[in-house]
Amino acid sequence: MAKVVAEISMSLDGFVTGPGDSPELGLGAGGERLHEWVVKLASWRKQHGMEGGEDTRDSQLLEEAVQNTGALVMGRRMFDHGIRHWSDNPPFHNPVFVLTHRPREPLVKEGGTTFTFINDSIENAIAQAQAAAGGKDVAIAGGADVIQQALRAGLLTELEIHMVPVLMGDGVRLFDRTAGEPVEMELIRLEQSPDVIHLRFRTV
């Protein structure tokens, strides 16, 4: 079965956006600070159809994640925000399954990205993504709530936090309070770059 992997940039104090996120202001006030490290990378620029950028270890790590991905799952809020900014050739180049309560027809874009809208459980969305991933990994693209759902449902195989050494102070938290027993994780990779700390965990 395909692995289910989530990667997300998070501030030291646990936020994945600045304060006041909305479909209009996807990352909240100042939230782009959390993505500064990634948007300058050669691999990120390539994914977005641009040339140039920094060819660093960070860029390699992102390139590996992109190569390993065969399908994605994302939340409706992330889609609503992103679709305002993605070009006709979105940066996914794979089937994307969007969790939503509003049924709509699939949206076929250039470059291999098709958005399929799923009015169903996270379990079934992931199962459909796994069936479409051709043996590659399923990436939970976000937002935080969808990553949390997958984690709490025991469906996430690996979680990589790109920790940005800044205290945002407010915003959307990756980890909200939840009931239930503590969940043990295992650190499987730890790397430090000048901009970010990569912490990769496997669920135990």
Add this chain to the structure above:
Amino acid sequence: MAKVVAEISMSLDGFVTGPGDSPELGLGAGGERLHEWVVKLASWRKQHGMEGGEDTRDSQLLEEAVQNTGALVMGRRMFDHGIRHWSDNPPFHNPVFVLTHRPREPLVKEGGTTFTFINDSIENAIAQAQAAAGGKDVAIAGGADVIQQALRAGLLTELEIHMVPVLMGDGVRLFDRTAGEPVEMELIRLEQSPDVIHLRFRTV
């Protein structure tokens, strides 16, 4: 001027206790999971007047922190909980300044620990601790609220998070929501042990 340093064990999801902390249940339900890595160390046992324990890199790091400390600042809740458990020879062996709104006489214990109760600002508590530290570091012992106060007041020189790879789900957060501009930090040491990830930051 003496450095002001805070070190604290935190879960991957940002909690420094389990749910339901109180003077009676200092670390909340299941919160002792966050201190499992430290209580088995030789240096921790020595600090607490016990022999034996594991002589590992984790133990060295704790020993260094102990050696560098000349005075401590702690909150009243931490004191109220701790005093139920510390022996007549508490594990600090240095002057301890306790922030409280209830004035009381200093409490002199064995082994070099004196608790002085300060009904004043965090700034003045730290200044008194610096004066008493004999050129060594001032440690902000906790809890999370006192560490946050020092950090937000720009008084903290270094912050070391001992990240325990578990999702606690609930408890006291190290980082509550705060207003104000983001605070940039600089990673100055990163070490991994089988039990815990040590992330040491300097305020920028």
